[in-house]
Amino acid sequence: CSRKNTRNAALHPLWQSPLTIPGGTRQSPINIQWRDSVYDPFLKPLKISYDPTTCLHIWNNGYSFLVEFDDSADRSIIVGGPLENQYRLKQFHFHWGAINDWGSEHTVDSKFYPAELHLVHWNAVDYPSFEDAVMEGNGLAVIGVFLKLGARHEGLQTLVDALPAVRHKDTVIEFDEFDPSCLIPSCPDYWTYAGSLTTPPLTESVTWIIKKKPIEVDEDQLEAFRMLLFTSDGEEERRMVDNFRPLQPLMNRTVRSSFR
Ligand SMILES: CC[C@H](CNC(=O)c1ccc(S(N)(=O)=O)cc1)c1ccc2[nH]ccc2c1
Numbered sequence: 266c267s268r269k270n271t272r273n274a275a276l277h278p279l280w281q282s283p284l285t286i287p288g289g290t291r292q293s294p295i296n297i298q299w300r301d302s303v304y305d306p307f308l309k310p311l312k313i314s315y316d317p318t319t320c321l322h323i324w325n326n327g328y329s330f331l332v333e334f335d336d337s338a339d340r341s342i343i344v345g346g347p348l349e350n351q352y353r354l355k356q357f358h359f360h361w362g363a364i365n366d367w368g369s370e371h372t373v374d375s376k377f378y379p380a381e382l383h384l385v386h387w388n389a390v391d392y393p394s395f396e397d398a399v400m401e402g403n404g405l406a407v408i409g410v411f412l413k414l415g416a417r418h419e420g421l422q423t424l425v426d427a428l429p430a431v432r433h434k435d436t437v438i439e440f441d442e443f444d445p446s447c448l449i450p451s452c453p454d455y456w457t458y459a460g461s462l463t464t465p466p467l468t469e470s471v472t473w474i475i476k477k478k479p480i481e482v483d484e485d486q487l488e489a490f491r492m493l494l495f496t497s498d499g500e501e502e503r504r505m506v507d508n509f510r511p512l513q514p515l516m517n518r519t520v521r522s523s524f525r
């Protein structure tokens with residue numbers, strides 16, 4: 266039974282499933298070792314064009330809070346960068362820690378940021394739905410943006426003001442006219458690598474585009490994330506913190522940079 270215990274030791278309370286998937290060769294997140302990344306002069310600038318009227322609602326799904334978009338047409342898209350064609354924005358969400366010393370999923374030279382934003386897009390040129398794209402090697406493109414402690418972020422504040430309304434798991438509120446490009450640094454520099462979803466089913470379908478420059482948010486804004494709950498109304502409260510996956514092995518992958 267001791268084997269059973271070690272087996273259970275691999276289960277992460279948050280995901281109730283093994284932390285690694287058998288045969289995974291391109292899992293996320295990873296540490297980005299700046300000096301090991303390879304400048305690729307053929308990488309194009311990433312072009313981002315979001316339509317704020319495609320913003321639908323904020324949803325606490327029990328892992329994070331998601332801001333979801335109407336992806337029934339090519340109205341909020343990204344193109345260029347490492348991508349072969351355009352990808353549609355589906356949702357964005359965050360990962361964060363209980364304290365400012367950790368919280369991001371990716372690290373840079375083994376440094377954690379207090380939080381990380383993920384803008385999730387899918388390849389609507391090659392696949393009929395998000396659910397189909399999630400299962401394909403070139404199905405998804407996720408832009409990662411690091412959050413660091415600093416000045417208050419005015420664009421983020423409209424989102425923070427809405428969070429008390431989605432405190433519990435499975436609560437949703439309408440949220441419209443939000444342009445998430447205000448959360449993306451203007452500096453064009455990014456790293457890119459082939460990876461996976463960082464929550465089950467951990468499918469290896471993500472082209473990761475990690476912005477080099479973080480955005481600044483203040484302590485109150487991070488604290489607002491930490492007052493969310495993993496638990497539904499009526500359950501014993503568990504604060505939504507430390508919703509990030511442990512680092513995964515780089516294996517046979519190269520991280521490319523768009524900058525020298
Ligand atoms: C297949 C998983 C998917 C739900 N998960 C996601 O969309 C998702 C997206 C991004 C990331 S991250 N942190 O890597 O950016 C992690 C998970 C998903 C998609 C369609 C579905 N239909 C029914 C259930 C269901 C679940």
Ligand SMILES: [Zn+2]
Pocket residue numbers: 358359360383463
């Ligand atoms: Zn994520």
